Amino acid sequence: MPVEFKLPDLGEGIHEGEVIEVLVKAGDQVEDGQTALVIETDKATAEVPCPVTGTVLDIRVKPGQTVRVGEVLIVFSKQGEKEQKLAPPPGTYEEEKGPGEKKEEIKAAEAAESQKPAPTPVGLVAAAPSTRRLARELGIDIAKVHPSGPGDRVTPEDVRAFAEKKPGPEAKKEPIPEPAPITAEPVPPPGVLGSEERIALRSVRRATAKRVAAAWATIPHVTHMDVADLTALDAFRRRHKERVQAQGADLSLMVFVIKAAAAALKQFPYFNSSLDMESGEIILKHYRNIGFAMDTDRGLLVPVIRNVDCKSILELALAFKEVSEKTRKGQATNEDLSGGTFTITNVGPMGGTGITPIINHPEAAILGMARARLQPVVIGDINDFEIAPRLMLPLSITFDHRILDGAQAARFLNVIKAQLEEPETLLMMS
Amino acid sequence: MPNREIDIAYRVKYLSILDQEGQIDQELDPHLPGELLLKFYRAMVLARRFDERMLILQRQGKIGTFAPIKGQEAQIGAAAALLPEDWIVPSFREAPVELWRGKPMERMLLYYSGYSEGGRIQEGLNMLPVSVPVGSQMTHAVGIALGMQYRDQKSVAATFFGDGATSQGDFHEALNFASVYRLPVIFLCQNNHWAISLPRSRQTNSATLAQKAIAYDMPGVQVDGNDVLAVYCAVKEAAKRCRAGDGPTLIEMVTYRLSMHTTADDPKKYRTEQEVAEWEKRDPITRFEKYLTERQILGEGQIRATAEEIKTQIASAESRWQEIMAKGIDPLDMFDHAYAELTPSLLDQKEIVARELEEKK
Numbered sequence: 001m002p003v004e005f006k007l008p009d010l011g012e013g014i015h016e017g018e019v020i021e022v023l024v025k026a027g028d029q030v031e032d033g034q035t036a037l038v039i040e041t042d043k044a045t046a047e048v049p050c051p052v053t054g055t056v057l058d059i060r061v062k063p064g065q066t067v068r069v070g071e072v073l074i075v076f077s078k079q080g081e082k083e084q085k086l087a088p089p090p091g092t093y094e095e096e097k098g099p100g101e102k103k104e105e106i107k108a109a110e111a112a113e114s115q116k117p118a119p120t121p122v123g124l125v126a127a128a129p130s131t132r133r134l135a136r137e138l139g140i141d142i143a144k145v146h147p148s149g150p151g152d153r154v155t156p157e158d159v160r161a162f163a164e165k166k167p168g169p170e171a172k173k174e175p176i177p178e179p180a181p182i183t184a185e186p187v188p189p190p191g192v193l194g195s196e197e198r199i200a201l202r203s204v205r206r207a208t209a210k211r212v213a214a215a216w217a218t219i220p221h222v223t224h225m226d227v228a229d230l231t232a233l234d235a236f237r238r239r240h241k242e243r244v245q246a247q248g249a250d251l252s253l254m255v256f257v258i259k260a261a262a263a264a265l266k267q268f269p270y271f272n273s274s275l276d277m278e279s280g281e282i283i284l285k286h287y288r289n290i291g292f293a294m295d296t297d298r299g300l301l302v303p304v305i306r307n308v309d310c311k312s313i314l315e316l317a318l319a320f321k322e323v324s325e326k327t328r329k330g331q332a333t334n335e336d337l338s339g340g341t342f343t344i345t346n347v348g349p350m351g352g353t354g355i356t357p358i359i360n361h362p363e364a365a366i367l368g369m370a371r372a373r374l375q376p377v378v379i380g381d382i383n384d385f386e387i388a389p390r391l392m393l394p395l396s397i398t399f400d401h402r403i404l405d406g407a408q409a410a411r412f413l414n415v416i417k418a419q420l421e422e423p424e425t426l427l428m429m430s
Numbered sequence: 431m432p433n434r435e436i437d438i439a440y441r442v443k444y445l446s447i448l449d450q451e452g453q454i455d456q457e458l459d460p461h462l463p464g465e466l467l468l469k470f471y472r473a474m475v476l477a478r479r480f481d482e483r484m485l486i487l488q489r490q491g492k493i494g495t496f497a498p499i500k501g502q503e504a505q506i507g508a509a510a511a512l513l514p515e516d517w518i519v520p521s522f523r524e525a526p527v528e529l530w531r532g533k534p535m536e537r538m539l540l541y542y543s544g545y546s547e548g549g550r551i552q553e554g555l556n557m558l559p560v561s562v563p564v565g566s567q568m569t570h571a572v573g574i575a576l577g578m579q580y581r582d583q584k585s586v587a588a589t590f591f592g593d594g595a596t597s598q599g600d601f602h603e604a605l606n607f608a609s610v611y612r613l614p615v616i617f618l619c620q621n622n623h624w625a626i627s628l629p630r631s632r633q634t635n636s637a638t639l640a641q642k643a644i645a646y647d648m649p650g651v652q653v654d655g656n657d658v659l660a661v662y663c664a665v666k667e668a669a670k671r672c673r674a675g676d677g678p679t680l681i682e683m684v685t686y687r688l689s690m691h692t693t694a695d696d697p698k699k700y701r702t703e704q705e706v707a708e709w710e711k712r713d714p715i716t717r718f719e720k721y722l723t724e725r726q727i728l729g730e731g732q733i734r735a736t737a738e739e740i741k742t743q744i745a746s747a748e749s750r751w752q753e754i755m756a757k758g759i760d761p762l763d764m765f766d767h768a769y770a771e772l773t774p775s776l777l778d779q780k781e782i783v784a785r786e787l788e789e790k791k
Contacts, residue, residue: 008488008489008492010489010693044696046489049489051490
């Protein structure tokens with residue numbers, strides 16, 4: 001008789017958990033008590049042991065999957081009993097198992113995920129339930145009440161004082177919109193209109209979904225755009241390309257942009273910060289680690305180059321090559337994929353005239369690059385000009401409007417632009 | 431009107447005999463027979479292994495929530511210092527003491543499988559069942575001691591509780607009552623530094639927990655709770671005082687819970703791994719094993735043989751537990767052990783349950 005091992009209630013009243021790791025595979029000989037899975041619940045991360053001594057017949061779960069108490073996780077055959085082949089239950093997992101994702105990478109992506117502080121939804125107010133009720137009864141939007149209690153807590157007195165100043169109906173106007181739901185979206189009805197397919201949201205895709213939704217819901221994004229003339233830089237790049245190649249790296253446009261951004265971050269420290277809403281503080285970081293978004297087989301990953309402001313162009317080129325290759329091969333460690341303070345995303349190789357990227361929470365801004373193209377550019381003024389073909393790069397800087405304003409973004413982007421337009425300045429700054 | 435200070439002659443004693451390197455204090459060495467020392471060793475190893483096995487059984491969904499004892503095995507020293515006629519009133523982290531007293535492992539497994547029968551203590555073991563509500567058991571011990579005094583018995587009631595329980599009103603009521611009536615109670619506080627996620631530093635502002643005895647004018651002793659010899663000696667002395675009619679003692683055993691509070695929490699979320707690593711160096715078993723090995727009371731072969739023996743012992747307890755579970759248990763049993771005589775309402779309930787069971791057949 002095969003033993004179906006179901007998810008036990010790992011804590012008190014736990015209903016579900018997420019599979020973090022699967023440590024056995026079909027065909028393994030296992031001992032009673034040997035760790036089979038690592039499962040994270042709301043309360044704890046627990047190692048789940050094999051229930052019998054015997055053989056693993058079938059594993060029904062994968063890392064990243066959410067499992068409910070009572071769901072079959074693994075099927076074992078007990079030692080001394082004849083092994084049986086099991087038909088997979090219909091529709092419980094995808095037809096193709098493949099080699100599976102690289103465990104390390106999923107862990108890294110998820111670890112990076114878990115390191116981020118929980119996003120503070122817009123309009124989250126600290127108040128006792130009784131105070132909230134009072135506000136509801138008075139028809140007051142509690143988010144508008146000035147808090148006087150400890151830890152910015154809204155007290156009943158605050159609510160009453162607010163009610164006296166503003167009569168209920170007026171207070172009801174212009175309610176601050178509810179934050180967008182971060183996780184739970186309404187589930188569309190099953191395919192009544194035609195054939196459909198359901199793909200489990202897993203690993204990197206899932207981490208990305210959670211991250212961008214949280215950033216989008218929390219951060220008021222503003223994007224400022226400009227175009228940089230790369231003609232001189234491109235000539236400079238071509239002149240020095242081979243020398244850098246000889247050192248084992250590529251002198252790509254990205255390397256120059258990282259270099260330029262490093263200098264700009266030094267000059268504008270608020271672009272290298274995080275907002276701690278809970279304490280009401282902006283955290284200025286005295287280190288500058290730039291992450292760059294990479295489209296990989298496994299999804300969007302953001303490897304990080306550390307201390308960019310302390311590296312020369314050659315060193316940046318080497319670091320960029322090393323970490324991007326590692327990431328492409330799926331060998332990036334958790335450290336490679338975390339600890340960024342600013343992100344650059346370059347959609348240029350694929351095309352595009354401009355992008356509005358989403359901030360990599362909890363960073364303050366993200367720099368976007370679209371495709372550099374030869375454009376006819378008017379040089380001079382209306383009385384004396386020429387039109388010349390120039391290599392133009394569309395740049396965009398998306399910033400957290402809670403921390404930064406449009407004017408700062410324009411100045412920040414001007415500094416980057418100026419460096420890219422006059423490559424010599426890259427050597428002068430930072 | 432005089433305005434003067436009242437002198438209270440008081441001090442809190444600290445006792446440590448075997449340090450974390452396994453070095454014994456020659457002056458304090460109680461010179462216990464080798465056979466007893468080996469018994470200590472075996473009991474602590476059994477407690478550790480059984481605890482580890484229970485954690486696996488819990489994660490397999492075979493038993494419910496329980497409170498792991500890992501790191502607190504030296505508590506057996508307290509049980510060893512008592513006589514069989516003395517009463518033990520545990521909280522919920524005294525599995526080593528229960529094992530020492532002779533509570534069968536299958537009973538403990540039964541209890542954590544949700545069967546009240548598992549809480550039943552065999553006649554003659556003089557021990558109360560596990561008490562889950564924090565601090566509730568201390569007053570029970572005081573009541574038992576009052577009964578002993580009333581009956582002119584020379585026995586002792588020893589009760590265990592944690593650092594968190596010292597913030598409960600029951601703790602102070604129990605100490606006060608025991609002291610006023612000079613009752614033969616030993617209050618054994620297992621200060622394992624964490625009341626679930628609340629650290630000892632936030633539990634009380636007192637420098638020691640032992641000094642809480644001062645207010646009740648009873649001796650307060652702090653011992654290295656990971657030193658089985660110190661625990662043994664301190665409890666032995668307290669028991670002596672009890673039997674001589676000199677009243678209660680509060681003993682703070684300074685120890686550390688190396689594992690989780692219960693299987694439902696994750697200590698990584700509230701304490702550092704570094705702190706745990708520091709306490710692992712003070713492991714009660716490691717130092718005792720080292721001491722016994724250096725004194726050539728214990729050899730390599732014996733360590734291995736003990737480990738094997740314990741493995742078999744636990745496995746056979748597990749199969750006995752499985753047998754009991756498979757056989758099934760009479761639900762009416764639940765009425766039979768709380769009261770000597772059933773109250774009228776419980777009698778009614780028992781009849782109702784009996785009737786319903788009959789109808790279901």
